[in-house]
Amino acid sequence: MATASQAARALEQGQGILRLAPNWVPRSFCVPGRRIKLHPDDYYALGGERGGIDERWFSSTTPADNGPLTAPNEGLSFVVFEDGGKTEQFLLRDAIDTLKGELIGERVWKAHQRWPMYSKFFDNKGALPHHIHHRDEQAKLTGQLGKPEAYYFPPQVNNYGGDFPYTFFGLTPGTTREQVRRCLEDFITGDNKITNISQAYRLEVGTGWDVPPGVLHAPGSLCTYEPQKASDVFSMYQSLTGDQVVPKELLWKDTPPDRMNDVDWLLEVIDWELNVDPNFKANRFMRPRPVRPVEEMKADGYIEHWICYKSSAFSAKELTVLPGATVTIRDAAAYGMIMMQGHGTMGVWDIETPTMIRYGQLTHDEFFVSESAARQGVKIVNPSKTDPIVMLKHFGPENPDLVLD
DSSP states (O other): OOOHHHHHHHHHHTTTEEEEOOOEEEETTOOBOSOSOBOGGGTTTTOGGGOEEEEEEESOOSOOOOGGGOOTTTTOOEEEEEETTEEEEEEHHHHHHHHTHHHHOHHHHHHHSSOOEEEEEEOBSSOOOSEEOOOHHHHGGGTOOOOOEEEEOOGGGOSSOOSOOEEEESOOTTOOHHHHHHHHHTGGGSOOOGGGGSEEEEOOTTOEEEEOTTOOEEOOSSOEEOOEESOOOOEEOOSEETTEEOOHHHHSTTOOGGGTTOHHHHHHHSOHHHHTOTTHHHHHEEOOEESSOHHHHHHTTEEEEEEEOSOSSOEEEEEEEOTTOEEEEOOSSOEEEEEEEOEEEETTEEEEOOSOBOTTOOOSSEEEEOHHHHHHOEEEEOOOSSOOEEEEEEEOSSOTTOOOO
């Protein structure tokens, strides 16, 4: 565990910015899309029984829930701290517990006593099963939090679309509870055909979607940047995707013991109004929105867009620093960030975008910016004459800079 001295010295040395280590997460039910820059030999670095590594988690204080084989600290981000010629690592969760509002801001610390979100790359070769994340009301019955999430499809990691670049969302307007009940009761008989009563949308690189808890969704095969609430609660409602059978245990995942095998419980988890919304795309689809007039930003050497902006639980921006520019970017809240393109400096840190990363290798592409550093302004220098710096920034709840629709 990080000592108070370690955490304080790391924050001081970074002048309010902490460097983070890559945080790889396997999923036994997924096939990696191989677009998250992990070395080709390392996508099964944890062994075949753990499944392929198709996720990288950012700024995470949330452990991954991968069943009985889950490794200690799986899903948790580590701070990288160089002290006296030695490189040490300690949990970001411990640093936040030690530094509290000094790191994440008093507003967030007082409300949550933790960093209440994380983001990830989700990189699957095919589509995921139609599944759901519980709302707070249902999740608390198993000691968890509900999970809203959002998607953005970064161009830099979508050189190809995978096997099925379409996502099913919700249920077709007019769908009845009895139709859904029949699909759930048929889960163990083969293909329960629940996507027959849903709608698929073609995914567009450079755009995104808002996915509140209680909404059924079967994510498509684009590599996805996913800001989300700090929870790994879910239940799979589709029994077969392609030729891959979904174990029935995943249908009943995160079900209270007294509701196990009760289909009525599964129906209660669904937010019916959101799922059958006839204006689902209009209400949930997100195109990037500039934070200021674009020409004004260009004149200052950068372009910044909101990319996830429909949830109060988190938000995200895409920042582009133009070639040759030096800028100072101010935000009202702490954030994590991941480099997508380019190289340069950010405060006292060198920042760079690796092409390929070995499992266990350290990088200079992921950082956590304290609220005080964000408010004072982060100086970013792009020395390239041709290549922009592009980074994605994920913020906690109730971002003061964000005006919700």
